[in-house]
Amino acid sequence: MSDGAQFRTPASDARQISPTRRSFVLGGFCLCCLPGAGPGAFAAEGPWPTEEIAEGIHVRRGVDEDATKANADAIANIGFIIGRDGVLVTDPGGSLTDGERLRSAIRAKTSLPIRYVVMSHIHPDHIFGASAFSGDDPVFIGHYRLAEALQQRGAYYRGVLAEILGEDRVGSIVAPKMEARGKSEIDLGDRVIEISAHSPAHTSTDLSLLDRKTGTLFPADLLFVGRAPSLDGSLQGWRDVLADLKQTGVPRAVPGHGPASVAWPQGAAALDGYLAVLQRETEAAVEKNIGIDAAAKSVAQSERAAWKLFDDYNGRNVIEAYKEIEWR
Numbered sequence: 001m002s003d004g005a006q007f008r009t010p011a012s013d014a015r016q017i018s019p020t021r022r023s024f025v026l027g028g029f030c031l032c033c034l035p036g037a038g039p040g041a042f043a044a045e046g047p048w049p050t051e052e053i054a055e056g057i058h059v060r061r062g063v064d065e066d067a068t069k070a071n072a073d074a075i076a077n078i079g080f081i082i083g084r085d086g087v088l089v090t091d092p093g094g095s096l097t098d099g100e101r102l103r104s105a106i107r108a109k110t111s112l113p114i115r116y117v118v119m120s121h122i123h124p125d126h127i128f129g130a131s132a133f134s135g136d137d138p139v140f141i142g143h144y145r146l147a148e149a150l151q152q153r154g155a156y157y158r159g160v161l162a163e164i165l166g167e168d169r170v171g172s173i174v175a176p177k178m179e180a181r182g183k184s185e186i187d188l189g190d191r192v193i194e195i196s197a198h199s200p201a202h203t204s205t206d207l208s209l210l211d212r213k214t215g216t217l218f219p220a221d222l223l224f225v226g227r228a229p230s231l232d233g234s235l236q237g238w239r240d241v242l243a244d245l246k247q248t249g250v251p252r253a254v255p256g257h258g259p260a261s262v263a264w265p266q267g268a269a270a271l272d273g274y275l276a277v278l279q280r281e282t283e284a285a286v287e288k289n290i291g292i293d294a295a296a297k298s299v300a301q302s303e304r305a306a307w308k309l310f311d312d313y314n315g316r317n318v319i320e321a322y323k324e325i326e327w328r
Contacts, residue, residue: 060079082188
């Protein structure tokens, strides 16, 4: 999928594939943030515990699982940045419950107004907590393609989540009020947050943030550490965007999934390696006329031990890479 026009519609996906998680993943509709099996690891209520990874930057580490009723889709790394004049949220979380607990964590740290909520891309674990902040009347920020992607996928994602979490815990679909294109800036008073809207990479709607004050990059799901990546945009695009982000010259990054922070750019080494293997072996499979289903079972298997949830995501990644490479 290289742009919004190529997304499948929710209705056609629901008709064409059976409603199991593996079928969803291999069927070409990215559910890297939708229901899996197994219990969540979090306590049921109260403000999220957060780690202050740099001055004024607080991160809640997500669990390395897929969404379940027990974990309330609190599987992504989310957090907030406190400035002199207000707070910026990045990201708001994967459900209303997740967002409410993040908001409680913010209020435990500061009474400053929550002025901005950044939704880094279309995937559910990064957007459905947004409605928890509606009463603060912040500026909701997203990629300029996010509104279109929400129209095409949002209701479907929400429906699947509601079946698992319960209707009252999911949250509503929130469209961005500010659409980011190219590079822009948000001034929190004593710190300026740089926003970059990227070409298709992990998805077609990726944003990254950069806090120059502390030297902290927020690549969201452009960076996976430990948990298997999910390709829902462009393989070559992802590799190109990662190369660009390495030039930011900052010492740390907050992955979308993985530890609360990692050294940068060293923290991207494993992802770089996986994407390179995925591209090289998929190109070889296409050149040898190995069918897409066979390729999905054989490509990048050398990476299996390095990633949690590898078997759930690698096959779909191969299928997405295969389609991209075949149609060059």
